[in-house]
Amino acid sequence: MTEAAPRLVARDRPELILGDHGLCPGCGEPVALRILLEVLEELGIVERSIGVVGHGCYGSFVQIMDVEVLQCLHGRAPSCATGIKRVRPAAVVFTMQGDGDMVNEGLQEVLHTAARGENVTCILLNNGVFGDTGGHQTATTVVGQRTKTSLDGRDPETHGYPIPVAELVASLAGVSYVARGAVSTAGGVARTKRMLRSAFEHQLAGDGFGLVEILTMCPTGWFVPAGSGPEYLSGSLEAAYPLGELPLRGQP
Ligand SMILES: Cc1ncc(C[n+]2csc(CCOP(=O)(O)OP(=O)(O)O)c2C)c(N)n1
Ligand code: SF4
Ligand SMILES: [Mg+2]
Numbered sequence: 001m002t003e004a005a006p007r008l009v010a011r012d013r014p015e016l017i018l019g020d021h022g023l024c025p026g027c028g029e030p031v032a033l034r035i036l037l038e039v040l041e042e043l044g045i046v047e048r049s050i051g052v053v054g055h056g057c058y059g060s061f062v063q064i065m066d067v068e069v070l071q072c073l074h075g076r077a078p079s080c081a082t083g084i085k086r087v088r089p090a091a092v093v094f095t096m097q098g099d100g101d102m103v104n105e106g107l108q109e110v111l112h113t114a115a116r117g118e119n120v121t122c123i124l125l126n127n128g129v130f131g132d133t134g135g136h137q138t139a140t141t142v143v144g145q146r147t148k149t150s151l152d153g154r155d156p157e158t159h160g161y162p163i164p165v166a167e168l169v170a171s172l173a174g175v176s177y178v179a180r181g182a183v184s185t186a187g188g189v190a191r192t193k194r195m196l197r198s199a200f201e202h203q204l205a206g207d208g209f210g211l212v213e214i215l216t217m218c219p220t221g222w223f224v225p226a227g228s229g230p231e232y233l234s235g236s237l238e239a240a241y242p243l244g245e246l247p248l249r250g251q252p
Contacts, residue, residue, distance in 0.1 A: 016041060016066045026226030028216030028233075029058045029125050031183040035193040036096070036123065037065060043200055049092045050084050052077040054106070056098030057132045058125055075106020078113035081120040092203060094121040099140040100130040103165050107139070110165065110211070117174025117208040121199045124165065124211065127218035128237050135221030139163045142240040146223070166213045166246055173250040176207035180243050182215035184230035188243070195245070215241065 016037040021030045040046045051069040053059055054077045062069045072080040077095035085093040102110050102124050110122055129147050130136040137147040137154060140162050144153040154162075170178040177199050181192025192214055199210035215237045217229030224232050 016046065017064055018066050019064045021064055022060060023057055024218075024220045024226065026217055026219040026229045027057065028127065028183045028214075028218070028229065029061075031189060032123070032125055032192070032214045032216055033058065033061050033065065033096075035183075035189060036094075036196055037067070039193060039196045039200060040067065040092075043197065043204070045092045045200065045204070048090060049094065050088070052081045052084065052093070052095045054095070054097040054101035055132070056101050056125070056130075058096055058098060059132070061096070075101050075104070075109055077101070078106070078109040078118070078120070078122055081122070082113055082116070082118045085118060085120050089119075092121075092200065094123055094200075094203075096123050096125065098131065099124065099126040099128060100133075100136075100138045103139040103163050104130075107163070107165070111168065111172070114169045114175050114209045114211065115172045119203055119206055119208055121203050121210045121212070123196070124213040125216045126213050126237065126241070127216045127221065129218055129221035131218045131221040135218070135223065140165070140237075140241075142236050145236050147221070162240065164241060166211060166241075169209070169211045170246040171249045172209075175209045175211070175248055175250060176202040177210040177212075178246040178248065179211075180213040180215070180241055180246065182233060182238055182243055184215070184217060184233040184238065191243075198245075213241070215243075 055074045128141045135148045137149045179195040182188045219229040
């Protein structure tokens with residue numbers, strides 16, 4: 001008899017999840033949503049929280065999460081979060097964006113928001129593809145990764161190099177916390193949850209901008225079987241983007 005794979009998350013779901021998600025089997029984004037909601041619950045900040053969501057598969061979470069959420073134009077979530085936080089400084093404001101949303105469509109938004117030291121928490125769900133529109137290459141697709149628009153693998157000569165947005169943000173003054181986690185293993189889920197908690201604690205202390213990048217499985221966009229997502233993630237995105245809290249290099 002083969003041993004069952006360990007569950008990534010506990011069986012009971014938080015009360016803040018109102019229904020089933022409609023995402024693909026093996027997708028990592030619902031796991032990220034779950035730990036985010038658990039952290040809001042555990043910190044007792046649900047009623048003060050306002051999320052700003054971009055466009056991607058995670059966009060459908062607005063229908064199942066019992067938290068105030070604004071969905072804004074592609075890539076613009078950090079700017080909308082800025083506005084909300086400035087008029088409602090007591091609110092806990094976070095964004096949820098994909099790599100296509102944050103790093104392709106809206107790179108300037110997150111960099112300027114970080115450089116201004118806005119006291120918000122940005123969450124990047126990085127699967128290395130435009131998942132929602134069919135698995136095309138994004139700015140974070142790693143070298144050699146096959147996508148619908150790089151069938152022979154990303155080639156720097158043709159496609160350029162990936163953009164490590166967490167490292168860029170960590171180089172800016174005004175930033176209080178930057179970390180990168182992954183939801184491909186049970187241990188990774190637990191570590192990533194601790195990162196989210198730290199980021200929100202920094203926001204509650206008024207320390208300035210925070211970013212948590214979460215590497216998530218997209219078996220559909222990667223054209224691999226649903227069960228192979230975690231293994232594929234380890235050999236691709238996780239190998240190229242080191243996990244952990246990043247040293248902040250931009251302090252004035
Ligand atoms: C201005 C604009 N450009 C393109 C689109 C189409 N679009 C919607 S979702 C999406 C993919 C988003 O990818 P990502 O942010 O990586 O999220 P994922 O689906 O991978 O979770 C794109 C290109 C759009 N809605 N608006
Ligand atoms: S396409 Fe990828 S990111 Fe979108 S729901 Fe499916 S597995 Fe998740
Ligand atoms: Mg993506």
